[in-house]
Amino acid sequence: MKKVAILGSTGSIGCSALDIIEKNPERFQIVALAAGKNIKLLKEQIEKFQPKQVAVSSKDNVYKLRETLTAKSKVKIFHGEEGIKKIASYSSADIVVSAISGAAGLLPTLAAIEAGKDVALANKETLVLAGEIVTKRAVKKGVKIIPVDSEHSAIFQCLEGKKKENLRRIILTASGGPFLDFTKSELKKVSLSQTLRHPRWKMGKKVTIDSASLMNKGLEMIEAKWLFNLDFSAIDVMVHPQSIVHSMVEFNDGAFLAQIGVPDMKIPIAYALTYPERIVNDVTPLNLLKVQKLEFYKPDIKKFPCLNIARDAGICGGTAPAVLNAADEVAVNAFIQKKICFADLAKIIEKVLNVHDVVCNPSLNDILQADSWARTETEKIIERMVR
Ligand SMILES: NC(=O)c1ccc[n+]([C@@H]2O[C@H](COP(=O)([O-])OP(=O)(O)OC[C@H]3O[C@@H](n4cnc5c(N)ncnc54)[C@H](OP(=O)(O)O)[C@@H]3O)[C@@H](O)[C@H]2O)c1
Numbered sequence: 001m002k003k004v005a006i007l008g009s010t011g012s013i014g015c016s017a018l019d020i021i022e023k024n025p026e027r028f029q030i031v032a033l034a035a036g037k038n039i040k041l042l043k044e045q046i047e048k049f050q051p052k053q054v055a056v057s058s059k060d061n062v063y064k065l066r067e068t069l070t071a072k073s074k075v076k077i078f079h080g081e082e083g084i085k086k087i088a089s090y091s092s093a094d095i096v097v098s099a100i101s102g103a104a105g106l107l108p109t110l111a112a113i114e115a116g117k118d119v120a121l122a123n124k125e126t127l128v129l130a131g132e133i134v135t136k137r138a139v140k141k142g143v144k145i146i147p148v149d150s151e152h153s154a155i156f157q158c159l160e161g162k163k164k165e166n167l168r169r170i171i172l173t174a175s176g177g178p179f180l181d182f183t184k185s186e187l188k189k190v191s192l193s194q195t196l197r198h199p200r201w202k203m204g205k206k207v208t209i210d211s212a213s214l215m216n217k218g219l220e221m222i223e224a225k226w227l228f229n230l231d232f233s234a235i236d237v238m239v240h241p242q243s244i245v246h247s248m249v250e251f252n253d254g255a256f257l258a259q260i261g262v263p264d265m266k267i268p269i270a271y272a273l274t275y276p277e278r279i280v281n282d283v284t285p286l287n288l289l290k291v292q293k294l295e296f297y298k299p300d301i302k303k304f305p306c307l308n309i310a311r312d313a314g315i316c317g318g319t320a321p322a323v324l325n326a327a328d329e330v331a332v333n334a335f336i337q338k339k340i341c342f343a344d345l346a347k348i349i350e351k352v353l354n355v356h357d358v359v360c361n362p363s364l365n366d367i368l369q370a371d372s373w374a375r376t377e378t379e380k381i382i383e384r385m386v387r
Helices: 010-021 039-049 058-066 080-088 102-112 126-142 150-159 204-211 215-228 264-272 306-318 320-336 344-354 362-385
Strands: 002-007 029-036 054-056 076-078 095-098 120-122 146-147 165-172 235-237 245-251 254-258
Touching: 002 080, 002 102, 010 029, 010 095, 010 264, 029 039, 029 076, 029 080, 039 058, 054 080, 058 076, 076 080, 076 254, 080 102, 095 102, 095 146, 095 165, 095 264, 095 306, 102 120, 102 204, 102 215, 102 320, 120 126, 120 264, 126 215, 126 320, 126 362, 146 150, 146 264, 150 165, 150 215, 150 254, 150 264, 165 215, 204 215, 204 320, 204 344, 215 235, 215 306, 215 320, 235 245, 306 320, 306 344, 320 344, 320 362, 344 362
Parallel strands: 002 029, 002 095, 029 054, 054 076, 095 120, 120 146, 165 235
Antiparallel strands: 165 245, 245 254
């Protein structure tokens, strides 16, 4: 029986992970959950899975949760960053699903690693911000970081048992999002609801908007660099609208391996939870005869500049990826609040990166400071734009 803690249990990945766990009661037990502010859903999860400990983002949410739970509920409730770190390092857990969205996932994920827990990693921001620190700590602690992101899970599966020196490159595939066929001028007019209508994947708002701008693929390049210890010259991106090939690797003898399947996050989540085993699931089987064609295109970086902005920040390294991520989080939030338009995202993020003094070989503290600086700087830029 594997004991599981989920950080971000009320989100898209968290709910899919719980669905897998509910259907496999002989394999998994939920021991701890952490969420932000969706108290109604967290209460339902507590009643169904009976975790020993939970955490929510604030003290107010502790009161709200207490009010909704029955008096006999024995669940321990923590709050804030320290509370979420407690859930991440809970002694009873064997594996921690890291599925909080954004930079808020970094410190809890590091806490899980410090506590010697294997991590099923969905929170790509952990590696974008602090890939070097996190991967070194994982090696030192002897814990596994198993990717949940479908592209990285695909690469992870293709590389299993292979020699790193035989690898020529990896190719991350991108659906291209809802605006693949839009012109540059059409992109200036897209609405929030259009942006949130992803053609293939059902995900949280932030990652859906990042998918539409291709920022998500840029963040994934940085994530892949750290997960697989690669130079950016060995990481390529191809647009593949069908989202059947989840990613590929090319070896130096010219052989390619690809991992394919229907676009359903339950496949990589289940694999991360059961690795190296596989379990039967209820995902609709892939019917290639129905899919018929698999297309691949070069990404259009003129239309989707975020991809190269992210890649350049990754190549620059130091605190640049943390600044990229923070600027993107603030800009995406402003887009959700309809303060800025879709085409502003790239311009704002680039402006912030241009005025940042990069710290090389940063400490965790340098990274957190850069994150905080970038948030303030991005807000100032947005204020000036909307004035
Ligand atoms: N969704 C996908 O298919 C997918 C695929 C690949 C990778 N990922 C990655 O997985 C991560 C999660 O994505 P998602 O789509 O599941 O996001 P989501 O649906 O927006 O869910 C985010 C989760 O994080 C919680 N949360 C946010 N801020 C928090 C904070 N400060 N403290 C505690 N909890 C907090 C939310 O809680 P409340 O809702 O209760 O506030 C929610 O449970 C992201 O890093 C994303 O890039 C997602």
